[in-house]
């Protein structure tokens with residue numbers, strides 16, 4: 431039996447408290463986008479039913495906030511053990527335009543997310559793992575800022591693991607255009623925010639304005655598109671916007687954590703469309719790149735960090751650049767606080783938690799083992815003299831991965847592969863680099879293997 435809500439101030443009071451908690455926990459913008467449009471329908475048989483105005487909104491809140499909502503409800507009312515979301519067009523609260531928040535206003539400035547002033551090309555340290563992505567981003571930025579509307583590749587698709595510089599490069603594109611040609615309209619936003627905007631537009635029955643806004647830009651950049659996986663209507667909208675912009679020769683830049691073909695929950699036509707332009711990956715950092723980044727950052731924050739300490743950090747913190755920066759900042763801050771110079775001896779103590787997390791260094795042995803398993807070959811053949819293609823190619827893949835994923839030098843790697851010469855390793859690395867471009871199967875193998883070592 432459903433409890434009648436109109437007569438039940440108790441349930442409404444519980445709902446109000448749940449909402450207050452949600453606002454506290456998730457903050458104003460998320461609250462406005464997701465929770466405020468919700469309305470309580472009924473509580474019956476231990477289930478709270480909550481209405482939201484759109485289908486993908488239901489999917490999103492169920493997936494991201496469902497558990498939390500259930501827990502909060504249960505804390506208020508222990509009869510509640512489940513939460514169900516339903517779609518009801520009339521669910522949105524009636525709002526006059528005067529009652530809208532400033533954040534609900536939809537001109538370009540608000541649509542675009544703010545840019546981090548540190549994320550410029552000047553501050554981006556370039557090395558082997560990111561040189562293609564960097565060059566492509568620069569090219570796009572320069573073309574978009576130039577008087578003729580040249581679009582070198584559309585879209586530019588940047589992908590790579592967490593903290594490798596995707597967002598940094600996108601902001602850098604925007605800063606460059608803003609500086610060189612302020613008249614150009616550039617929108618940068620996360621795919622999640624794109625969804626917010628879309629939902630807001632639906633809610634205020636403003637979809638025309640929503641479309642116009644996006645379709646009148648010179649450069650549209652959407653960060654982390656993996657977030658719209660499974661959200662069919664948002665994908666649909668994105669697809670149309672995308673096509674309209676491409677038709678008008680406007681630049682699009684997209685980032686994701688995977689290559690277009692590996693994105694899950696994205697429609698096939700969208701995947702293939704995303705792969706039409708230039709696809710550039712950001713590979714895991716190498717020791718050299720990490721050291722270069724640390725040197726640049728230390729100079730930026732004017733921290734007197736001995737080079738031995740920088741080298742130590744570059745060796746030890748291999749996961750991603752964000753953590754690397756965090757480690758450097760911590761060393762610098764602590765040294766300043768206690769008023770002592772930074773030393774190699776003092777560093778491990780300061781960073782013990784970070785170091786423990788990064789301790790799992792990938793080893794050559796581990797790579798050989800995984801690659802051998804992947805190709806169904808004997809691990810002994812990693813170091814054997816056999817030259818048949820069936821063993822030689824996987825061996826090259828393993829060498830390539832060792833170069834990419836460990837701080838070991840070419841001669842060190844060669845030694846571990848049956849005392850081969852460093853030039854053999856170098857040749858293998860180059861060969862696989864080439865094959866990754868021309869041979870789909872190899873590209874996929876490498877990608878798959880690389881992912882196995884990521885955390």
Ligand code: ADP
Nearest residue numbers: 553554555592593594595596597598723751752
């Ligand atoms: P992603 O979006 O790929 O997860 P970010 O662009 O947010 O990663 O980068 C994480 C942090 O690392 C940022 O502070 C960024 O400035 C920094 N960073 C990443 N790569 C580089 C680089 N090559 N040079 C300088 N800083 C970098």
Ligand code: MG
Nearest residue numbers: 596597598653
């Ligand atoms: Mg990012």
